[in-house]
Amino acid sequence: MAKLTVSDLELEGKKVLMRVDFNVPIKDGVIGDDNRIQAALPTINFVLDHGGKAILFSHLGRIKKEDDKKDLSMRPVAERLSNLLNKPVIFVPVTEGAQLEDAIAKMDNGSVLLFENTRFEDVVNGEYVKRESGNDPKLGEYWASLGDEFVNDAFGTAHRSHASNAGIAEAMHKSGKPVAAGFLMEKEIQFLGEAVNAPKRPFVAILGGAKVSDKIGVIDNLLDKADKIIIGGGMTYTFYAAKGIKIGNSLVEEDKIDVAKSILEKGGDKIVLPSDNVVATSFSNDADHKVVEGDIDDGWMALDIGPKSVEEFKAVLKDAKTVVWNGPMGVFEMSNFAKGTLEIGEYLGSLTDATTIVGGGDSTAAVKQLGVSDKLTHISTGGGASLEYLEGKTLPGIAAIDNK
Secondary structure (H helix, E strand, O other): OOEOEHHHOOOOOOEEEEEOOOOOOEEOOEEOOOHHHHHHHHHHHHHHHOOOEEEEEOOOOOOOOHHHHHHOOOHHHHHHHHHHHOOOEEEEOOOOOHHHHHHHHOOOOOOEEEEOOHHHHHEEOOEEOOOOOOOOHHHHHHHHHOOOEEEEOOHHHOOOOOHHHHHHHHHHHHOOOOEEEOHHHHHHHHHHHHHHHOOOOOEEEEEOOOOHHHHHHHHHHHHOOOOEEEEOOOOHHHHHHHHOOOEOOOOOOHHHHHHHHHHHHHHHHHEEOOOEEEEEOOOOOOOOEEEEEOOEOOOOEEEEEOHHHHHHHHHHHOOOOEEEEEOOOOOOOOHHHOHHHHHHHHHHHOOOOOEEEEEOHHHHHHHHHHOOHHHOOEEOOOHHHHHHHHOOOOOHHHHOOOEO
């Protein structure tokens, strides 16, 4: 079902509430990586170019006590946004009340306002009350009352039912006001949705990361949809254990071995596991390491896929028309065990005839480090949200957007 988007709205002179994902790393008031701010610019600029008044809000970090607030103000974000837009951004250091209402009332068409971190509402008078993250309906109603239209462009929080996404949307619906997707949200729905529901085939999923438990839902959902599922990373060795392959001191989830067995039985030759691994004597970049095929001896732990596996995975990917990659092939943060992840990322960048979608922090970091981001079809901005979407779950933030 196609969703209403910002380009369907009448924006001139309207107060446009915009939930963005500005949850960026900040240390001592300095933003480490502004990718998420940049990702929201097309939607913000569209609203401004069409004479709307952009009222922006986002969460930043986790607020569980009053003391957390001092390092998590949106003020540095407002300053960076102002630089990126090359125009003033009105910053309002509160989340409700007369100061915010007055500032909105004074806005000109084509102006931008950012109010304080929505999660400041989680702690009121020193008490942890979770008004935002617990989706307090009164808070959603209040924020909805501040605008004429609501645009949700925060895919990163679409799997959460918070006052600033699902709560506002519900209140907007009650008062007959439109709820639309921003361009970033639209892109996520388009690429992830098509990959899962109507992929061009062959469709190959590459799933990495440490734990089978994190990816069980995704594997289950994709077993019925993908032509091949390549498995790498720490969760490989729970599958090895399920197959009776010796894993030495490698990471294993003992309580998930039976789950891995049933996945292997159900998946058959759809599941592709590494045939060789880079093993080390300890979990350290400086540890002695070597490549082994098959069984891993005691005293050694697998920390990356081996060169033969890389070639075998490339052979599976060669003719793919849709590829979804989520999770690293090894301990990517250690240079000696990053090669598998980097080689897969580089190879994905060379697939010119495929829709290539990357999600998850380490996979995204790998393609950025390689400089192949622009050769991929789509890099998802939401880790947890993209995983839940791949699991086939209904995401509250998306469900709340009006259908066309």
